[in-house]
Amino acid sequence: MNERSPLPRTIRLHERDNVLVAVDPLSPGLSLHGLTVRERVPRGHKMATTRIAEGAPVLKFGQIIGFAMRPIEPGEWLHDHNIQVQAFSREYHLAENVEPSSILPLEERATFQGFRRANGKVGTRNYLAILTSVNCSATVARFIAREVERSGLLDDRPQIDGILPLVHGTGCGMDLRGEGSEILKRTQWGYASNPNIAGVLMVGLGCEVFQITRWKELYGIQESESFRTMTIQDVGGTRKTVEAGVAAIADMIPVASKARRETVPASELMLALQCGGSDGYSGITANPALGAAADLLVRHGGTAILSETPEIYGAEHLLIRRAAAPEVGEKLLGRIAWWEDYTARNRGEMNNNPSPGNKAGGLSTILEKSLGAAAKGGTTPLNAVYDYAEPVIAKGLVFMDTPGYDPVSATGQVAGGANLLCFTTGRGSAYGCKPTPSLKLATNSEIYRRMIDDMDINCGDILEGVSIEEKGREIFEAILQVASGRRTKSEELGYGEAEFLPWQIGATM
Template structure:
């Protein structure tokens, strides 16, 4: 939580243990801050030492280790890549020590929204028809079908249908049917087909690919119905015939999808995906903790919040294991961290290849620093379960899903898990939207909010001007309810979402 009293001369010290401050605005050489003379220019969002730090001593932010001094550092010096390094250090996981049973509001006291109640009992926030593809070889045909539906004006008389979306990807063949990549694609496809924001689904394949539609249907017990159809280009007889058949299938689904009407439902039916991208030095101070406060509110109202991006909680995972409801849940998270350490090693990488160049320009130096800020999106409630990528999320409350840090891949996994609304924080200005799940963009600073006003839904930069984390969390929570009820986000107005379906590709392409 940001303490208003900590704001002095447009800098902030986030924890009493910290040996640094963060510059809210640029600091000029020879200016005096906290009785310390600034030795060099400190860019906005970057860090300045406030105590002598010897080589090898830890650099502390949020009261946690974000790296170690690679050379002697004097008070007033800029702290960044030139004098901070990463190396391994032990972390005590303290499994489940901070887990508490938070009170959930009684049903009659919960907030509500206007959603689409599906036959499965789940509730959607949007009403889409989708064209999924089993393989990249059918991607163009899926797009042709969607384009023909749009040209024909078939949806013009059905305003409660949000659109027809072709969700195409770059895999589906040249893969091992017994490998992780196949399992991930299988889960992702079914997760999207069954997401409550979908009113109907057409699955299009080529016919000879590794990812066989027939086998997939058999594994999940999927039956063809009025709102679920499949076809392959080879069986139908080529591109033109498949496009015609696909348009006909969508035409048949439209009046059925149009029957869905919004009704009042409790906020406990919301499953919120938590995302951050284009992070900067303000992310962990403003938008991420504010989103965490909104997530806590949602959990209190009986809903679910999904934190993800495993490489971006690396170094902060010990804060989550303390909140695990049981030791077993905490150990599931540590197991996924170990998997990532092995995965990056096998591929000749390292966990600290993140932050990105843009993150570093915005003030983030190490993955530990980025992770501590990113984990703040998860709020403060008990961690109830840990899921593999694209697994169906069945637990209520705060949960974690293992995903890469790459935003569209991560969000794809969350939506496959059942997320029906998404919040995305950004400090550098990520251009992102999601279908079928609406994405609310939260700016970490007022400058990027003003500069990219057509992309940003909420400004969290005013936290630096005195708005409390709790106030901003309440604003975000209310916006979630409004968007879930049909209010369009900026990314929806811009038309984002068709190209952001990106299943995680793991394993060899053969």
């Protein structure tokens, strides 16, 4: 006698929902929960539980994720072929009944082993960085880093995590006083002052729009034993600049080598929250688990930075309810309005997201994606909203306005001061973020097993009974261990240099 196979698993996320999420693939003709599956529903995708009239809302997480393009029958597969985004009114309640976060006393806070800098900030890594003012000096920056590594100057210097050339594709052909120029200057200073960097060499060409001398005056930067600048034109060409650059780094190495880890409270952590290669499980497993970890960090006095403005579009009404003050919510709504105008000016639309990979993983609209992405921010009050690459000074949960494109978004967060990053993925993003270590959180067990060399934590076991709270504690403990020096999978693979990507806004001229 054959045993009956167990029914495929499904999840209904909210009592208001008119969809089920397929944890396992659903086959046509299958009967479950009083429904007959009408067509194949891939894993992570959605099935209608009731008849949905044409133009009626489709609900997931108890929120609108789109509208039916035609009448939809119970048991039908729901995706971008029959769901669309259209304008609808949302209830915006600014700072509605927000209770301050409960912060543990200093003596009860978790600790980690970090590098205390002279300005009081704490790093989780100890890098030497070569920054560039313009793409024209990028190759020389890489030559300098290569010569330092080849020379053996970093041999027997275990306190230094490495030499890091951070190059980019802009710095000239731009409006000197434009928004793009301001963002680049802010980003470069943010990296130069990030606590994970012990020493900086800034290399320019000399004639570019981004003038190093003006940048130094703007931020009050002084040349020192841990900060040097030079231009190829002033030094006398490529070979001489490489030699001078290697000599400058050689002078910084003894200074950087003096850094030692010491016990510091978790309140010194500034955690960047990222998701990329999202799927239908992201908003069910890894994102809410990371949100639980962010809540723990906030309770221990730390800071969590939620970002990717186009990927909270459609969930902003939920975030502004948690704004600590009305002006915080108003600033977030202002950034949403900027993005609506920005996409219109560039003949785009906010619903150009999700990507093809996101859709293959079960996400049908930007509204659905955003509701899941916003879960990374946990449940605590939203204390501040920052422009791209602005220095983050508030504690608790904050928001930084960035694109949804992961490398650009994370670059802004690191420039804001993030000394650690957590990155959730369902499709399997390959990513690292030097100088800030990046923990990769898989949304499902299949991608965790398939990409085991890239994934640090499996959140797919939430679908098998592990609670969100338990997984959040696991992530929080991993954050403390990585902050204390444990290498992440992306660090072991060598990721992180090419992912430095400042946001380019405006015309290239």
